[in-house]
Amino acid sequence: MNTEIFTNPIFIAIAVVLLIVVIWFLVYYFKHRNQAKVVENNHAKEKESLVQKYESEHEAERLEHKKELSNLNEKYYNDTTLLDNKLSSLHQFSVDKGEYLTDLALIQLKDKLVKDEKIRESDMIILSNVFLPSRNYTNTRKIDHLVLTRTGIYLIDSKYWSGHILHGVNEAQFETVPYVESFFDLLDLDKKREQTLIFEKADQKNVSVNHYNGVIDETKITAEKLKNKLKLQYDIVPIIYFNPKDNGNYSITNYSEDPSIRVIVGQEDLEAFFLKYVFHGRFQYTVKDLDEIADAILEQSL
Template sequence: MSENYTNRGEYRTYKMLRQLDKRFPEDKFHIFANLYIDSDDNRFPNRQVDHLVVCRKGIFMLETKYWTGAVYHNIKLADLLRMIGVGKDGSMDGLYLVKRLLPKEVMQQGTESFTMCIKNPDNIQVYAGDENPINQVILSGLSLNRLIQNKLNQLGIKPYIHEFVFYNYVSEDPDNKVIDLHNVLNQPYDDDYNKWGEGFSKPALFRSFYSEVHEKLPDWLGLTDDQVNAIARLIHETVVLD
């Protein structure tokens, strides 16, 4: 793969993955970057994946966001209203404030989840639907699974794809932060994959998490060297095409 990145966030992710590869060579990392995976969604005939790692600990798909400002990860309008006390004690003053301060894109979300990045009061960006980072990476994971699952079944391999949103902008400025209202980011290792959460807000937290995975993941949940090589070869043949 090429190391000539134009996206600083994706380059930092690649460097971190290479560091983990060097730290844990026995895990047999195969790192893929900037993949385009065929999709059966007519709106999006292919889905872009920032980084995909195949190793003895599983398959990890990372959607990198190098965002400055206050990032509210995967929230709903009701979460914001609760934060400012809308409806509490019958008061609707907060709702008036929200309507004045937030863009109409937020107010139109209703019960749908979205991710919001506030760079300043005049620059508030809303990512909903397929543009919501967690939806992006989950849909990419589903597309990859559909593309390679039949072949893997023939080989007797049943890997689990772990999809994560990776916010990797690091700053001491308190205005640059990731707000995780539902406590779904930066989760510790657990034998239950469903408890691994939706991603990480800092590179150090992902490195720490992977160190736990390396130390604690039972062998029966991992992959053998032959299985890792088979999956990597299949991705080359069906996605990379080199």
């Protein structure tokens, strides 16, 4: 083998040059490959940062939209509830102004109690114009108002009146109110039994007298029948509510010793009754009970 080639200075010089070129190429390749990786990593990090920023902004927008939608739903519910109450009240007004005013007074009372945080919305249910049919539908009873609370259920018979009431009067009051005996005789009333009389001015010279005992007895019977129909453990409290016409001249004297029915005159007394007796009593029902009782009443009254 000719070794002169490998010892030839020219060959050696060419080999050295080639080696330098190869080394330079390898250095250049690895250097730029590392730079490319750095650029690629920086690009990946920038991309990830942009994605996270977009997702964060998108999540904030989604939460803001969800909050706005929730507020709109709440406003819609409140507006429709208020409208339903107004429509219900207007319907009542078209039937009976006295019942409408009582319904409005009850709604305002509930709104006030909820606003003052004395009760929750679900602690009081107001039903109006409820019908209690008999088995053969020949003796259907109309209930003006039912108020369902956790401390009891109250049946309200609403009367729109003007004048002066003597409630629960009988022969024991004839000496105190002597003129009443003549009306007992005129109306052929039982003098031993409590009676309720309303004196109203008919015109400039005449006074009309209305006898309300039939209404009171019917109200007590209706409360008992509704309790039995719903199979309730506790009695339903019957109330006669006299709502004075246009807040006119009126008075009431209550001689009654009958604890089974309450007689209330005017919106102030109605509010005072509920504040004093209804929301400070012992709980008889849960919120779930009230919902179930309301559903049962509405189903049977249709």
